[in-house]
Amino acid sequence: MTVDWLTRTAAHADARAAAAGPADLARVVRARRRPARRVHLAIAALAVAAVAAVLVRVLLGDYVVALADLLPILRGETLPDAPGASFIVMEAKLPRALVGLLAGAAFGAAGAMFQTTLRNPLASPDIIGISLGASAAAVVALTFLDAQGIWLPAAALVGALAVSLLMYAVGRGTALAGQRMVLVGIGVAALLSSVIQFVMTRTSVQDAQAALVWLTGSLARATWPVIGLLTVSLLVLAPLLAVCSRWMRLAELGDDLSTTLGAPAGRARLGLVVAVALAAVATSATGPIAFVAFLAGPLARRLCGGRASLWAAALVGAVVVVLADFAGDYLIPDVNLPVGVVTGAVGAPLMLAVIITAGRAGKA
C-alpha cells in the first residue's frame, strides 16, 4: 500500500516534467528580460531629463543664455556682445546646477538604499539622524567657529560620520542590527535637533539665520571646490554602490534568506555604510534637502514598473533638486527660496499622494 502511494505521487511528478519543453527556456528568458527593459528605458529617460534640467537651470531664468553661446562659454571664451555671460554661467549658474545634480543623485541613491535594505519606507537619511549629525556640526562650526568655504562642508561631513559610527556601534553584533540602527538614529536625531535649537538661541540673529538657510538646504554655497569634493566622493562611492546594488537585490529578501544565499554576514550593512557616506557628502555640500532621499526611491520604483533601481532613484533625486532650485529662484518674483523649502513644500503633498494612491489601489 505504501509503495502504491509513492508510485502514484512520483508519476504525478513525471507528468509535470514531461509537460516541459525547449519553449520553456525561451519563455523564462523573455519573462526575465521584459521588466529589465522597462527599467533600462526609465533610466534612459531620466538621464535625458537630468541633462534637460541642467540646461534649463543654466540657460533660462532672469539672465537667459542662448544654447549656441554655451559651448564657447564653457571653453572659456568671452562673448563679445555679452561679456558678463561668462561670469554668470561659470561662477553662478553652472556650479549651482552641478551641485544640485550631484547632491540630488547622492540623496536619491542613499535614500533608496536605506529603504530597500531596511525594508522600511520611513528609513531615509533625513529621518534617522545622519542629516542632523551633519546639520548640528555645521551649525556649531558656522556660529561658534565662524567656519567658511570648504571648512563648513568638512565639519558637516565629520558630524554625519560621527552619527553613523555611533549607530553602527550600537547595532553591531546584535540581531536585527539594521532595525536597531534606525531606532538609535531616530533618537539621536531628536537629541541633535535640540542641540541645534539651543545653539540658535545662543548666537547672534545673523549667524542663526545663516544657519537656518543652511539647515533648510540650499545650493547658494555652490562653488567649484565643493563640486570637486562631490565629484571625487561620488567617483569613489559609485563603484561601491554598483556592487551594493547586487546585494540590495538580496537584502530585499530579508536577513535570513540573503545570508543563506551567500551574502556575507553584515554585507547589507556595508551597503548602508555606503549610503551613509553618500548622504553625508551630499548633506555637507548643500545642507539637508527635505524629502529628496525620502521620495526618490518610491518615485523611481513607479517609473520602473515596480522594480527597485538605485540608478533610477539617483537620477530622480538629481532631476528633482535641479528643478526645485530653479523654481525656488524664479517662481516668486524677488524672492529666492532655498531649494529645501521648495522640495519640502512640494514633497509633502507628493508623499501624501503616494500614500493615498496606495490606499486606493488597496480598496479597489
Next chain:
Amino acid sequence: MSSTQTADRECRTASAEATLLAVESILVGGGRGARHGGAGGAGGSRHRTPALAALLPVLLVAAVVASIVLGSKAIPLGDVLQVLTGHGDTVADRGIVEARVARTVVGVLVGAALAVAGAAMQGLTRNPLADPGLLGVNAGAGLAVVVAIAVFGVGSLSGYVWWAMVGAGLAAVLVHALAGLGGSVTPLRLTLAGAAVTAGLASWSSGLLVSSRQSFDAFRFWQVGTIGGRGLDLVVTVLPFFAVGLVVVPLAVRQLNALALGDDLARGLGENVLLARATVALGVAVLCGASTALAGPIGFLGLVVPHVARFVVGPDHRRIIPACLVAGPTLLLAADTLGRLVAQPSEVQAGIMTAVLGVPFFVLLVRRGRMASL
C-alpha cells in the same frame, strides 16, 4: 483584478507591519513574556515591580520640591512654605519663589499631558516609536506661531497661545483626514501621514523664516520648549484644554487596550474602532496643542515616558496612563531643574534637557531590548 490588488496591499502592509513588529520587539522586549498578555485585562497585567511603581509618586514629590527649592539661587524650604501659605511678605526672594511655583505648575501640567498623549499615541498607532509630535501638532503649532509673528506681528507669549492651539488642532485634523483618504486609517498610514505633514509644515515655516529676520529672531526662542517665564494667568487660560484632554484619554484606556490587539480583534471585542480612534486622537491633539501653546515644542518626553511606564507597570493601559501621569511631570521637572543648575547663572531649557537626558536612555533601551526569538 480587485483580488490581486488586495493581495498586493496585504503584502505591502504585511511587510510594513513586520517592520513595526520588529521595532516593537526591540523596544518592548523588556516586557518579556507578559508583552501580549495584559491587554485584555484579565491575565498578566499584574505589577511586575510593585516597589518601583510605589516609588513613582515619591519621585514626583521630590521633583516638585527640587524644582521650587533649587536653581541659580537656592531657597530654604521654610521660606517657600511661608510664601505658599500667604505669610511671605517678609521673605526677600518672594518673586523668585512665585516664579518657581508657576514654573513647577507648568511643568506638572505639560509633563503629564505629553506623557499621557505619548502613551495614547503609541497605543493608537501600535507603533512604539510614535511620539505625540508625530500627529503633526508640533509642526502645526510651529507654523501657526510663525504666521502669527511674520504676518500678523504678534509678539507676546499670550498672543502665541491661541495660534499654537489652533495650528496644532488643524494639523492633527489634517493628518487624520489624510490618513483616512481613500481607505481606512491604519497605524502605518497615520504614521506616514504624520511624518509627511510634519516635514511639509516645517518647510513652510522655514520658507517664511528664511525671508524675515525679525520673525526668525522671535521664533527661535519660542521653538525651544521651556516651562520657565510663564505666568499663572497664562496657565489658567489653557487649563480647560488640559482638563478636557486629561479626562478624555484616561477614560479611553479600555479602548486603547482593545486597539492594542489590532483592529479586527478590537472590533470582535465589540469596540467601535473608528470612534475609539477618533476619541483618542482628539484627546492627544488637545493635550499636545495645549502643551505646545504653553511651553513650546518639547520633544522626547512623550516618546520615552510611556516606555518607562510600560517597563514599570506592564502592558495594560489602565496602569500605563496613571503611571505616565506621575512619571511625566517627574521627568520634566527633573530635566528643568537640572537645566537650571548646569548652566548657572543662565539655564538650559527643559525642551533641550529632556532630549539630553532621554536619548541615552532610549539608546540603552534599543541596545538592551530582547529580540523575539523562536
Next chain:
Amino acid sequence: MTSATLRPASVAAAPALRVRGLTLSYDGRRVVDGLDLDVPAGEVTVVVGPNGCGKSTVLRGLARLLRPSAGSVRLGVDGSDDDVWSLRPKEFARRVALLPQSPPLPEGITVVDLVGRGRHPHHTVMRRWSAADDEAVVRAMRATGTLELAERHVEELSGGQRQRVWIALTLAQETGVVLLDEPTTYLDVAHQIDVLDLLRDLNRRQGTTVVMVLHDLNLAARYADHVVALRDGRLVGSGAPGDLVDEEFVARVFGLGSRVIVDPVTGSPLVVPASTHQQSGPSS
C-alpha cells in the same frame, strides 16, 4: 518506475549534516543545549516538537544563521567533511539552501525574477547571469510547476502558488541540502499536501537531502524518512517514523495523551490526540 528508484539512499551512508554538542543562544539565553544529531544524506528529515522547543533555532544553527556558543555542525555532501563555519558564504550557499518561514517579499517582483535570485551563490564578480542560470531557473520552475506563472507578479498569486515560487527559489540554488522552516504555514490542507508531495518528489528524484520543521506530527510521520524530536532544546528521540512515533513518544514529546493508529492511506503512524482537558490517555 521500479520501487528501487523510489527508496532513498541507504541509511548507512555518511550523514549530510553532523551536529555535535551544539549549543545555541539568543542574547545569552540558551535555547538549544548540547545537541547531537545526524541528518541522513538523501533522506527527508523532519524536526518536530512543541512550541518553543528550539526547532527553528536548530534549523538556523544548521543554516549558519546563528553562530553556536559551543559545539559544531559539519557538512558532508559529496564526500566532503567541513565545519560549516569554515566555508565561505557562497561556498556554503552552493551546498545548503534555506527557506525561512515567511521571508519578506520585494515589492513588484515577478516570479522569474524572484526564482532567479536563488542563483546568486553561483555568480562571481566576473561571471554574472548566464545561460546556465536560465536553465537552472527553468528546472526549478518546472519541478515546482510554476512555469505558467513566469511573468506574473508574485503579489498576485495565491498562498499555495506563492509558496511554490519560494521553493523554486531554493531549488534554483541547486544545493544538495535544502532546509525549510515550516513550509506549510498558512496553507490550506490541499496546498499543504501539495507542497510536501513536491518536496518528497524532489528528494526521491534528485536525491536532495531535505530537512524541514513541521508542527503537524501526522504530516511529519507521513512524509519523513527520519524524524527528529526536540523538547526544551534537547533531543528526545530520532528514527524512522514507524519505529519512533507511538503513544509513549507523543506523551514524552508533547505531553499529550493519544492513540496512534496506522494511516490507511500511507501506512505511516497516525496520531489521534486525546483531549488535554480530560487526561484520558487510553494507554498508560
